[in-house]
Amino acid sequence: xxxxxxxxxxxxxxxxxxxxxxxxxxGTSVDDLVGALGVHRGSLYKVFGSKRGLYLAALRRxxxxxxxxxxxxxxxxxxxPAALAQAAAAYDSGxxxxxxxxxxxxxxxxxxxxxxxxxxxxxxxxxxxxxxxGEDAPPPLAEALAATVLGVRLRGRATEGRPGAAAVLALAxxxxx
Amino acid sequence: xxxxxxxxxxxxxxxxxLDKLWALKSxxxxxxxxxxxxxxxxxxxxxxKGIRMGGTHLPGVITAGTFRSQGEWVFWDVHNPAGAVxxxxxxxxxxxxVVEVADPRAAVALVEAAMRAYAAARPGPA
Numbered sequence: 238x239x240x241x242x243x244x245x246x247x248x249x250x251x252x253x254x255x256x257x258x259x260x261x262x263x264g265t266s267v268d269d270l271v272g273a274l275g276v277h278r279g280s281l282y283k284v285f286g287s288k289r290g291l292y293l294a295a296l297r298r299x300x301x302x303x304x305x306x307x308x309x310x311x312x313x314x315x316x317x318p319a320a321l322a323q324a325a326a327a328y329d330s331g332x333x334x335x336x337x338x339x340x341x342x343x344x345x346x347x348x349x350x351x352x353x354x355x356x357x358x359x360x361x362x363x364x365x366x367x368x369x370x371g372e373d374a375p376p377p378l379a380e381a382l383a384a385t386v387l388g389v390r391l392r393g394r395a396t397e398g399r400p401g402a403a404a405v406l407a408l409a410x411x412x413x414x
Numbered sequence: 415x416x417x418x419x420x421x422x423x424x425x426x427x428x429x430x431x432l433d434k435l436w437a438l439k440s441x442x443x444x445x446x447x448x449x450x451x452x453x454x455x456x457x458x459x460x461x462x463k464g465i466r467m468g469g470t471h472l473p474g475v476i477t478a479g480t481f482r483s484q485g486e487w488v489f490w491d492v493h494n495p496a497g498a499v500x501x502x503x504x505x506x507x508x509x510x511x512v513v514e515v516a517d518p519r520a521a522v523a524l525v526e527a528a529m530r531a532y533a534a535a536r537p538g539p540a
Contacts, residue, residue, distance in 0.1 A: 266455075266456075267457055267500075278461055283486075285451075286502045287453040288454075289451060
């Protein structure tokens, strides 16, 4: 007890988040993690308990560093088109870009703790749109807009460089007309 | 090969067949409160095992028994790396167990589900 950790935990979690975002939970082996994080296998188990423990820490970090700051910025957008364009451009981006979408598809159906983190990230986006739309808009509208952003982001993963802004701006145009 | 099961709030690791002899141990019982996680980890077999404190180590054939590595006690029972599962413990004699099971994915799911049920039944300080 009380022995100092032999590595920077935050750096290790970020490196893990990048790996998980690139290869998924199943596709990332403990060998991959030990190699990329530069830590002893024993230290990795001692600090995180399991690969799943490290995965949850990585997803938590991605939410705190990338997803939630972006949704806060979206909530402060001046109008709906700006909010949608911002979200379509940068939701679930950063060093571990795509980790939230990947977690939603791969691990959330199997692991309630992952599902809770994914839900937190999705709910934050919906809440941001609710704020921009104002009290009068029906809540399902914010959900529909968030779903559109997710779809555009997912489409962007399949076709690199495909701009998502045009699609959401067309939607915003129709909604605000 | 070992068999993992959950009885009440305890993880039971049953060492099967002749491995009881090689490992000098037939059964471990770990309260779920002391189980921190389980991970399928075939690659761990290629790491240094540390110093054998009791049991059998024929590199590439079998690692079974109690080993001491980097100040930690680790229990091993692995022939085939593909089935290796790491169970990380707290407040136990062993820091971790590395055991070969028939279905690593199912074993990990079993331990995680048991940990989740245990935690849900005892809301902690969060």
